[in-house]
Amino acid sequence: MEPYQLLKIAHGLPAILLLLGVPAHVVMLWKAARGGDAAVLQRKLRRTRLISLPLLGLLALSLPLSGWWLVDLAGWPLGQTWLLASNLLFVVLLLCGLLLAGRLKAWQALGEAPAPAGLLRLSALYAGLGLLVLLLILGLMGAKPA
Template sequence: MESLAILKVFHVAATVVLLGSVAAVIYRAWRSWKGGDRLPFASTLQRPWVYAWVVMAVSLVSFPVTGWWLVHRVGWPLGQTWILTAAVLYVIGGGVWLLLINRVSRLRLATGLDEVVIAAKRRNVLIIATVAVVVLLSIIGLMVTKPV
């Protein structure tokens, strides 16, 4: 198999694994919320769900390597607008993802707090998670459409 095809397979596989991990964490949070859990996002940091976060991290680390290698092998200039936009969104998304992990960890430790405070923390985590998903889907949209 040609190295370009292998790179594409790795890049797409990392994307599928990332989307699967995101879906698993969202599903777990939704299920625990429907079950009456006060801290549904925080329960995603319990084993084995923490492995979904680790898989997300591994996928996110692999994207710059396989992405740059793909761009190099295909011969696209790195100055194309869609590549630069995706790179900027990737940096923003990485920061939002780290912020999300921080907020989810804080939410998990929020025991004994007032219900109003916990509701505000949950709302903040939901907003940050929504931003992270929108950034991820924007990057995937740029990668799929490759606008000129």
């Protein structure tokens, strides 16, 4: 197999894992919050903050590196509109991830107390916006020139 094809697979795999991982964590936390058991929710929040968010962050940070390598191998100039737009969206994705991590930290700090509706709404908003931005980036990558 060609190095370009291998790199293309290595670039697509983290994107797919991100696309599946974010909704999985949203559903997991939503179900734990709806269950009413504060100990289970705290355990899920701790696991998400200490293990999953750093892993998802590493996956996300690998995308620009492998993407720039792919662009270099293909010989495309970095000034193309779809590349610039995807880089700008990636910055928005990182901001959403950082804001979501902050909201999850605030949620976990509440301990046994019920989370205010505003905190839950902001957490869901940041997760949804991050997922939407990730889908937009994947759409740009799929619509790139051959």
